[in-house]
Amino acid sequence: MFADIITIGDEILIGQIIDTNSAFIAKELNKIGISVYQITSVQDEREHILKALEEGKAHADIVIVTGGLGPTKDDITKHTFCEFFNDELVENKEVLRHVENLFAKYISGTPISDLNRKQAWVPSKARVLHNNNGTAPGMWFYEDGTTFVSLPGVPFEMKHLIKEVVIPELVNFYERPHIIHRTINTYGMGESAIAQKIEDWENNLPGCIKLAYLPSLGKVRLRLTAKGKDYQILSNAIEEASQKLYPLIGDIIHGTEDDEVIEEAIAKLLTNKGLTLATAESFTGGNIASQITAIPGASAYFKGSVVSYATEIKVKVLGVSQELVDTYSVVSEQVAMAMASGVKKLLDTDFAIATTGNAGPAKGDSDADVGTVYIAIASPTDVFALKFSMGSQRERIVQKSVNKAFELLQKEILKMWGGMLAER
Amino acid sequence: MFADIITIGDEILIGQIIDTNSAFIAKELNKIGISVYQITSVQDEREHILKALEEGKAHADIVIVTGGLGPTKDDITKHTFCEFFNDELVENKEVLRHVENLFAKYISGTPISDLNRKQAWVPSKARVLHNNNGTAPGMWFYEDGTTFVSLPGVPFEMKHLIKEVVIPELVNFYERPHIIHRTINTYGMGESAIAQKIEDWENNLPGCIKLAYLPSLGKVRLRLTAKGKDYQILSNAIEEASQKLYPLIGDIIHGTEDDEVIEEAIAKLLTNKGLTLATAESFTGGNIASQITAIPGASAYFKGSVVSYATEIKVKVLGVSQELVDTYSVVSEQVAMAMASGVKKLLDTDFAIATTGNAGPAKGDSDADVGTVYIAIASPTDVFALKFSMGSQRERIVQKSVNKAFELLQKEILKMWGGMLAER
Numbered sequence: 001m002f003a004d005i006i007t008i009g010d011e012i013l014i015g016q017i018i019d020t021n022s023a024f025i026a027k028e029l030n031k032i033g034i035s036v037y038q039i040t041s042v043q044d045e046r047e048h049i050l051k052a053l054e055e056g057k058a059h060a061d062i063v064i065v066t067g068g069l070g071p072t073k074d075d076i077t078k079h080t081f082c083e084f085f086n087d088e089l090v091e092n093k094e095v096l097r098h099v100e101n102l103f104a105k106y107i108s109g110t111p112i113s114d115l116n117r118k119q120a121w122v123p124s125k126a127r128v129l130h131n132n133n134g135t136a137p138g139m140w141f142y143e144d145g146t147t148f149v150s151l152p153g154v155p156f157e158m159k160h161l162i163k164e165v166v167i168p169e170l171v172n173f174y175e176r177p178h179i180i181h182r183t184i185n186t187y188g189m190g191e192s193a194i195a196q197k198i199e200d201w202e203n204n205l206p207g208c209i210k211l212a213y214l215p216s217l218g219k220v221r222l223r224l225t226a227k228g229k230d231y232q233i234l235s236n237a238i239e240e241a242s243q244k245l246y247p248l249i250g251d252i253i254h255g256t257e258d259d260e261v262i263e264e265a266i267a268k269l270l271t272n273k274g275l276t277l278a279t280a281e282s283f284t285g286g287n288i289a290s291q292i293t294a295i296p297g298a299s300a301y302f303k304g305s306v307v308s309y310a311t312e313i314k315v316k317v318l319g320v321s322q323e324l325v326d327t328y329s330v331v332s333e334q335v336a337m338a339m340a341s342g343v344k345k346l347l348d349t350d351f352a353i354a355t356t357g358n359a360g361p362a363k364g365d366s367d368a369d370v371g372t373v374y375i376a377i378a379s380p381t382d383v384f385a386l387k388f389s390m391g392s393q394r395e396r397i398v399q400k401s402v403n404k405a406f407e408l409l410q411k412e413i414l415k416m417w418g419g420m421l422a423e424r
Numbered sequence: 425m426f427a428d429i430i431t432i433g434d435e436i437l438i439g440q441i442i443d444t445n446s447a448f449i450a451k452e453l454n455k456i457g458i459s460v461y462q463i464t465s466v467q468d469e470r471e472h473i474l475k476a477l478e479e480g481k482a483h484a485d486i487v488i489v490t491g492g493l494g495p496t497k498d499d500i501t502k503h504t505f506c507e508f509f510n511d512e513l514v515e516n517k518e519v520l521r522h523v524e525n526l527f528a529k530y531i532s533g534t535p536i537s538d539l540n541r542k543q544a545w546v547p548s549k550a551r552v553l554h555n556n557n558g559t560a561p562g563m564w565f566y567e568d569g570t571t572f573v574s575l576p577g578v579p580f581e582m583k584h585l586i587k588e589v590v591i592p593e594l595v596n597f598y599e600r601p602h603i604i605h606r607t608i609n610t611y612g613m614g615e616s617a618i619a620q621k622i623e624d625w626e627n628n629l630p631g632c633i634k635l636a637y638l639p640s641l642g643k644v645r646l647r648l649t650a651k652g653k654d655y656q657i658l659s660n661a662i663e664e665a666s667q668k669l670y671p672l673i674g675d676i677i678h679g680t681e682d683d684e685v686i687e688e689a690i691a692k693l694l695t696n697k698g699l700t701l702a703t704a705e706s707f708t709g710g711n712i713a714s715q716i717t718a719i720p721g722a723s724a725y726f727k728g729s730v731v732s733y734a735t736e737i738k739v740k741v742l743g744v745s746q747e748l749v750d751t752y753s754v755v756s757e758q759v760a761m762a763m764a765s766g767v768k769k770l771l772d773t774d775f776a777i778a779t780t781g782n783a784g785p786a787k788g789d790s791d792a793d794v795g796t797v798y799i800a801i802a803s804p805t806d807v808f809a810l811k812f813s814m815g816s817q818r819e820r821i822v823q824k825s826v827n828k829a830f831e832l833l834q835k836e837i838l839k840m841w842g843g844m845l846a847e848r
Contacts, residue, residue: 293709
């Protein structure tokens with residue numbers, strides 16, 4: 001069973017926005033055993049959209065379309081669907097009432113405009129999918145054995161419709177093969193090195209299982225996918241393959257939950273043990289804190305951060321001695337350790353992360369080369385800092401350092417509180 | 425002149441990674457007047473790649489392909505190009521030497537593996553594009569009037585090749601129409617309301633100019649695009665259209681530089697005036713600081729942030745009085761103002777931003793509803809806080825609040841230091 005995803009919008013083709021919708025939709029479809037054959041981004045142009053719909057119909061059972069449903073002139077998806085299905089727009093009373101209610105609620109006093117009223121006009125053959133979060137309705141068409149779903153391009157509105165309406169309806173409507181993914185998250189080893197280490201294992205994988213390598217900034221995710229008719233056979237096969245794999249690369253696995261980022265693994269560890277964390281960030285500028293607080297429930301273990309971007313703040317707020325800065329420079333092992341100890345004491349926590357380094361492009365308050373960073377971890381009984389060379393690009397230096405900091409912290413927590421990752 | 429972009433990789437079609445490469449490539453091509461006709465993401469599968477190459481050839485002069493060049497089994501792009509061009513792989517001595525050098529430099533002692541050696545095998549018809557940043561080379565083919573470029577999927581490697589090699593070569597090789605974009609960045613008004621306000625103006629735009637609305641979380645970018653043969657005519661047309669537009673929506677424009685985010689506009693203001701900034705963040709968890717420090721040169725005006733996630737840190741580090749917290753609750757106008765004043769004093773700056781609120785999903789240290797936030801701005805002479813209701817989704821609550829904080833700060837700086845945005 002295949003689906004095609006079509007995203008409509010000139011803004012995608014001139015690169016002003018990144019298409020994040022397709023990945024979200026693809027992931028949700030995959031979970032229910034529907035494979036995405038192709039993702040196609042096309043212009044806000046009648047002929048181009050028509051051609052994409054034709055092609056979608058040719059190679060998929062389900063075609064999900066996002067974008068081009070706004071009320072402005074450049075949005076022509078609805079008109080094009082009418083042409084495709086030889087249909088016409090009719091005013092939908094329910095949608096009109098919904099649009100009126102939204103305006104009354106959020107912009108009371110403002111009368112509803114003709115542009116907004118247009119949102120209530122939909123092709124007569126469409127079944128309207130109620131959009132709780134916006135004015136543009138979703139639409140569902142079924143013709144000649146193919147399902148077409150048209151959704152607004154605003155991610156927030158699209159996501160809600162996919163999760164609450166589209167996926168449940170597809171589950172009811174189609175019989176699908178089973179599909180099981182298992183993701184193994186690793187750090188500290190490159191793609192080729194891992195491939196070499198597990199070559200024999202990979203060559204002996206059963207036919208129903210595919211392996212993919214997903215590398216990103218110092219981390220590689222391995223994804224096993226089993227697909228077939230019998231759930232039990234697939235489940236056994238993927239379990240057996242995983243159990244054979246773990247001993248081969250046990251030292252570099254940081255988690256095995258699908259989509260789990262290391263911050264989440266750390267969150268569970270700290271929450272379960274009742275431990276607390278603080279950070280003192282220089283060149284990472286709050287990125288560690290913001291990744292930690294992106295996870296709901298962070299207040300259970302995260303007390304806060306001192307982003308000491310200026311050197312004087314390291315001294316004044318974190319209590320790093322000026323002498324230390326003068327002697328070793330602000331980008332040094334000694335200052336990193338003093339920052340970690342300082343913030344741990346100031347915010348009264350069990351663990352602390354500190355970073356100091358030069359993310360470029362120019363040299364800062366020290367002579368350290370661009371890319372030179374120190375990451376320190378303070379634990380209840382110890383503090384240490386390590387030096388890294390993170391390349392030459394600002395964004396990458398920061399993100400690689402954030403990843404490395406989490407890696408070091410997780411290892412330190414596990415070292416002190418014992419237990420393998422598998423036992424969590 | 426059209427280009428097609430093809431991204432190869434199962435990881436895109438199952439939604440495990442978001443395709444950010446296409447937007448980058450599209451943007452770079454647009455700058456040199458090459459329009460992207462279509463972006464297509466296909467599986468790591470021989471037939472599917474072949475079909476995409478055929479289609480790309482049918483509707484574009486240039487086909488840019490990324491992905492599938494790794495050394496592991498699931499990467500089959502090179503073999504498929506051989507099939508497409510009726511070609512075969514040959515070992516390229518230069519690439520081999522480059523791979524050997526990279527390994528000698530980064531992992532000295534580790535012998536180069538057979539897998540890595542495979543990177544040096546390329547189709548004989550390909551011109552090799554040297555990849556400074558990785559082991560997989562780029563490849564350039566020209567056949568029957570169509571240019572095919574194959575690049576590694578790792579964004580860092582792809583970007584370097586596009587900027588340093590592919591774009592300059594395309595500029596040399598093809599005659600192209602002129603294309604001029606002008607982006608007008610606005611805040612505080614919705615897409616429909618803007619559309620209504622500028623309806624007459626939009627209807628009277630000359631034929632060579634297209635207008636697009638690009639909405640995102642409380643901000644709408646308007647993009648004017650002029651395309652044609654005579655640069656001067658286009659330039660005059662877009663200038664005239666812009667000058668007529670500005671008075672219609674002057675109060676909501678925060679900048680007119682292409683791609684400029686508001687943080688950059690603020691960075692320029694503060695740097696030019698020699699002013700400094702600090703932030704005290706609760707539920708935004710360091711996101712304001714990390715967006716500020718993402719801009720090179722932030723150390724000229726940004727001293728740091730206290731991410732006071734736990735209430736006790738607001739009291740202990742920022743000096744918010746416990747009485748204020750008890751009387752008004754931690755999510756209140758009074759506490760937001762005290763945080764802003766506190767961090768401004770602690771870090772000794774001219775301006776400060778503070779945030780306190782509830783980003784959910786559960787209620788925190790106060791009874792405030794999820795989505796209720798206070799944003800405070802402290803200036804050299806004043807401090808104030810405003811209350812907002814930012815919806816119900818954690819990520820959106822945070823990002824909308826960050827955007828709003830920058831908007832309030834920019835207005836406050838402009839109010840005190842005078843001048844319209846245009847005068848900067």
